[in-house]
Amino acid sequence: MSLKLGVPSKGRLMEKTFAWFAERGVQMARTGEAREYAGAVDGVAGVELVLLSASEIPRELAAGRIHLGVTGSDLVRETLADWQAQVWELAQMGFGHADLIIAVPQAWVDVDTLDDLDAVAAAFRAEHGFRLRIATKYHRLVRDYLRAHGVADYQLVDSQGATEGTIRNLTAEAVADITSTGETLRANHLKILRDAPVHCSQATLFAARAADWSGAAPALRALAAQLGVAVPEGLSGD
């Protein structure tokens, strides 16, 4: 059985993934027509390329339908409960950098840190009768982060896009979102809290614990040797 490797199906993430593998002697290419999601791998035997949306790769890894997958570390942590029980992290690939941060209005001159946000949340609840709203699509990551830091009296509201606009629209008081340059935040009169980001994401090569490794293990060993990454301990299939 061949080793199924899931990679992002379009855009810069796909190009940079192809380039990363190419630098290590593994050539990947889309095959067929431009709109056809099929691909081929050269340089290692027994590897099958599966082109997928980056956001679907965590789920496919968890289900074991692909053996390896390239996607953002933020998506794996957000999508998968107890992610370390479901995937192995093989390599951080050094591109696709983005930070998940918490931002508040620039006019909040009394807020620099989470410590301040927590105090403001208590006062806000007393003043307005409901909990301070943080708009995000990264519910698991943000909730775990705020719980770990003991922040109380907030609520998460779901925002799947244009998150920075929720504050102006009075549907949230703060946002938690991905940023690489911070320009959109500044344009919306927001500033980032000074604490360490919720998560520093980058493109990462993962291996699925649930995949059927019998038959695929030799291909993985060959690929791992070519890429210069370690084969995870505990991988069965021998």
Next chain:
Amino acid sequence: MTQADALAATLLAEMQDAGAVPVAADILQPAETLLDLYGEDIRARAYVTHDPDLGEMMLRPDFTVPVVQAHMRGGAEPARYCYAGPVFRKQSGGRAREYLQVGYELFARDDPARADAEVFALFARLLAPYDLRPVTGDIGILKAAVAGLETSIERKSALMRHIWHPKRFRALLERMGGRGPLAEARAELVSNLRAARAEALIAEAGQMVGLRSADEIGARIATLLHDAEAPPIPREQVQALERLLSLAAPARAALGGMRARGWAALAPALAPALDRLEARLEALDAAGVDTAHLPFEASFGRTTMEYYDGFVFGFLPARGDLPPVATGGRYDALTAVLGQGQAIPAVGGVIRPALLEALT
């Protein structure tokens, strides 16, 4: 009927023999009440669903809230209730998402020490056949210690709010003692805020967006500047509180220790809370519990049981790292919140029969 069902039925019958009236609760509960009480964390732990007419609903994560609500709608006093049924919690790994809880709740205005002892002694008796390790604690002592700190009301209420979040509590205490990274960040913020008048700072910072108004920002700036003038919490008080938090000893020895040792810094404020602990230990002795050997841990219940505000207890498997088989405590403040002005002192606890089954 599974063995856990049979155990639940037996426990429920014994609770009825002890004088409790069996009550039922809906599995579908309005999410808003629970979210308001427990905060965002409950969303990570409970199953939330949506009803087209009723809005967000939750699969009951525990019985306490609906039982208190039912009592508030016109229960006689004093009242003893018992119940058995499934509760639903999100879990990771192989732990049960749906499991039985059997519970006992006592609402009584008189003699809280005796009520605490009644519930604990009942649980101790019901659980006696199993190899369990009891633990007790008292959130009331922690609250009294915070109230006794020589510092402003604002600082005390910030600490009170975070009694259940040990990491933030420690960080706040450190900042209020004038030490650590938070104190440095705060000093920098205050120095920036002193540079100009609040209105000028806000106007200069950027366009005003969102619901939080300039007045609210101005009010917090005033609070911050005022707080910066207050002296740090005295070092010996911080240390006394930290020692208190790490106290673990048999209950009688713990009481003696808290009365005798070098906690003079907190002692006057602690005295009434220690009197309540002593009264409880007397009542426990009278109910046949050996308080000379009963474990007491001052921080027990801080991370898992947010609504308990006095006596807390748990029964843990003597071996391994299994979750507690039973937990309980006093939750007077919760009844005040749910009763919208009315309140009734309450103490109770729950047992998980499936975990008992695993021990047999």
